[in-house]
Amino acid sequence: MSFSVTILGSASAKPTATRHPSAQAVNVHEQYYLVDAGEGVQQQMIRTGINPLKLRAVFISHLHGDHVYGLFPLLSTLGLYGRRTPLPIYAPAPFGEILEAHLRYFDRDLPYEPEWHEIRTTKHELLLENRTLEIWSIPLRHRIPTSGFLFREKKPPLNVDKFKIAKYDLSIAQIAAAKRGEEVELDTGEVIPNAELTYEPYRPRAYAYLSDTARSPKAAGLAAGVDLLYHEATYAAAEKKTAAQRGHSTTEDAARAALKAGAGRLVIGHYSSRYKDEEELVAEARRLFPETYAATEGRTFTIEKRR
Amino acid sequence: MSFSVTILGSASAKPTATRHPSAQAVNVHEQYYLVDAGEGVQQQMIRTGINPLKLRAVFISHLHGDHVYGLFPLLSTLGLYGRRTPLPIYAPAPFGEILEAHLRYFDRDLPYEPEWHEIRTTKHELLLENRTLEIWSIPLRHRIPTSGFLFREKKPPLNVDKFKIAKYDLSIAQIAAAKRGEEVELDTGEVIPNAELTYEPYRPRAYAYLSDTARSPKAAGLAAGVDLLYHEATYAAAEKKTAAQRGHSTTEDAARAALKAGAGRLVIGHYSSRYKDEEELVAEARRLFPETYAATEGRTFTIEKRR
Numbered sequence: 001m002s003f004s005v006t007i008l009g010s011a012s013a014k015p016t017a018t019r020h021p022s023a024q025a026v027n028v029h030e031q032y033y034l035v036d037a038g039e040g041v042q043q044q045m046i047r048t049g050i051n052p053l054k055l056r057a058v059f060i061s062h063l064h065g066d067h068v069y070g071l072f073p074l075l076s077t078l079g080l081y082g083r084r085t086p087l088p089i090y091a092p093a094p095f096g097e098i099l100e101a102h103l104r105y106f107d108r109d110l111p112y113e114p115e116w117h118e119i120r121t122t123k124h125e126l127l128l129e130n131r132t133l134e135i136w137s138i139p140l141r142h143r144i145p146t147s148g149f150l151f152r153e154k155k156p157p158l159n160v161d162k163f164k165i166a167k168y169d170l171s172i173a174q175i176a177a178a179k180r181g182e183e184v185e186l187d188t189g190e191v192i193p194n195a196e197l198t199y200e201p202y203r204p205r206a207y208a209y210l211s212d213t214a215r216s217p218k219a220a221g222l223a224a225g226v227d228l229l230y231h232e233a234t235y236a237a238a239e240k241k242t243a244a245q246r247g248h249s250t251t252e253d254a255a256r257a258a259l260k261a262g263a264g265r266l267v268i269g270h271y272s273s274r275y276k277d278e279e280e281l282v283a284e285a286r287r288l289f290p291e292t293y294a295a296t297e298g299r300t301f302t303i304e305k306r307r
Numbered sequence: 308m309s310f311s312v313t314i315l316g317s318a319s320a321k322p323t324a325t326r327h328p329s330a331q332a333v334n335v336h337e338q339y340y341l342v343d344a345g346e347g348v349q350q351q352m353i354r355t356g357i358n359p360l361k362l363r364a365v366f367i368s369h370l371h372g373d374h375v376y377g378l379f380p381l382l383s384t385l386g387l388y389g390r391r392t393p394l395p396i397y398a399p400a401p402f403g404e405i406l407e408a409h410l411r412y413f414d415r416d417l418p419y420e421p422e423w424h425e426i427r428t429t430k431h432e433l434l435l436e437n438r439t440l441e442i443w444s445i446p447l448r449h450r451i452p453t454s455g456f457l458f459r460e461k462k463p464p465l466n467v468d469k470f471k472i473a474k475y476d477l478s479i480a481q482i483a484a485a486k487r488g489e490e491v492e493l494d495t496g497e498v499i500p501n502a503e504l505t506y507e508p509y510r511p512r513a514y515a516y517l518s519d520t521a522r523s524p525k526a527a528g529l530a531a532g533v534d535l536l537y538h539e540a541t542y543a544a545a546e547k548k549t550a551a552q553r554g555h556s557t558t559e560d561a562a563r564a565a566l567k568a569g570a571g572r573l574v575i576g577h578y579s580s581r582y583k584d585e586e587e588l589v590a591e592a593r594r595l596f597p598e599t600y601a602a603t604e605g606r607t608f609t610i611e612k613r614r
Contacts, residue, residue, distance in 0.1 A: 065414075072372070
């Protein structure tokens with residue numbers, strides 16, 4: 001029941017010899033979700049041991065090239081690998097047109113269907129849901145329509161305390177009722193409240209990805225309570241004006257977002273190529289939010305299960 | 308007066324953790340020419356110390372993604388770097404349409420002009436010429452229209468032998484005439500043949516790039532006399548049938564092309580991902596053509612000047 005985020009790219013628009021453009025792989029219960037797909041993402045997946053065929057869906061925050069150029073080669077290679085399952089791709093408009101042009105010129109015979117799902121970037125809404133996970137959009141403030149993403153585990157089914165099963169000699173039917181959250185009436189007529197019999201096996205975990213964006217307390221609010229928050233920090237605090245002009249954030253903006261969200265940990269990234277050492281940016285953010293860490297290629301942040 | 312080829316990508320369609328898709332940088336007299344542009348080429352240029360801003364022109368052999376996907380991110384980044392000079396791009400049709408779609412969706416405000424020049428892939432013709440270099444197309448045999456490239460230094464201006472200048476006490480005007488290849492009449496009326504006064508400073512050098520292609524003696528013939536030949540060798544000799552079916556070559560096809568061309572050295576590449584160790588492929592080719600070398604990321608092949 002893993003929940004982790006692997007950084008595939010930490011650069012902003014200009015890559016460097018070691019920093020790749022934006023991409024992350026989110027692993028929830030061994031289902032992989034790709035968040036942004038900067039150039040080279042397929043190779044970065046191979047390097048970090050993530051099988052591209054295991055991708056469940058792709059989420060593109062916005063249509064600046066450094067967040068999406070790696071998707072098209074990946075689509076081609078998945079075809080060569082023989083993927084058959086449709087691949088849902090969540091992205092703002094006009095991604096559908098871009099995808100169509102790509103397929104027309106490069107991938108006419110793809111053996112699977114890339115399925116575009118439009119993200120309405122002004123809405124906070126549920127994009128994808130399965131048995132254990134919800135993925136929500138979070139409107140961001142950038143130069144073009146942009147959406148962040150919230151990955152939130154659903155409440156897991158209740159566990160029934162084995163000592164209580166023995167104590168009250170519960171039947172299979174009574175255990176099932178307890179698991180469903182119901183109270184249980186014993187053969188004696190005594191009614192045992194559900195809370196006495198059951199416990200949550202773990203607290204649902206959550207991760208939010210906020211990039212690219214200028215300072216947005218609203219977005220931070222929508223990420224309230226996440227265990228892990230990724231927030232871009234393209235610039236150092238001194239470059240506040242440049243950041244705001246270009247629809248980006250500083251280290252301080254990222255730290256304040258983490259404070260506002262009450263996040264467990266903050267990961268910063270999308271560093272401007274002018275910063276050779278990201279630890280300087282981390283140090284700045286830590287003054288406001290001590291639990292700040294650097295996104296670096298191949299680094300995995302795991303959210304452990306907690307009761 | 309350098310003449311060298313740096314391998315930026317040696318993989319075929321599926322990249323691996325270490326092998327990038329096809330791309331090479333050809334340096335002729337410190338002018339850089341990009342030959343194919345697989346995904347990640349801009350980062351590979353940075354890693355090998357080649358300034359992307361120094362690119363004089365781009366040559367795309369064919370419109371399979373693994374030879375061109377890296378061009379679009381490169382175009383964007385050159386815009387961010389502030390390139391102003393138009394960038395000539397030689398590629399087969401319908402590259403113009405693809406470029407137009409790219410510019411429409413991703414690069415509306417590029418500060419320079421990417422200029423498409425159509426390659427007619429059935430012709431062997433001069434694509435680009437400057438004071439010291441000619442670049443020719445070479446028709447190849449692949450699944451879609453594909454062209455190889457021949458880089459050929461022009462004959463350099465003649466040097467006048469300084470001992471002969473002293474011996475005949477040549478004037479500036481007489482030296483200039485000798486440099487132009489003319490005979491020289493001395494004040495005594497004696498006529499000195501040009502060959503006695505001058506020598507070629509170096510033999511013009513040449514490089515041919517043949518990829519992707521099935522076995523093509525005709526293409527090899529058009530590369531006659533090159534100092535360095537790059538020929539794809541996607542497959543080992545045993546996979547001859549698969550190679551032919553897919554419009555690719557084996558190690559033996561590559562070696563035979565080098566023999567037919569009378570090449571100085573052969574570089575093979577575009578390895579199928581099934582081959583973990585390219586040295587096995589090189590060993591196979593060497594049985595027929597001993598001067599065979601492996602294309603590996605970052606390796607530079609220099610053609611030295613010779614008299």
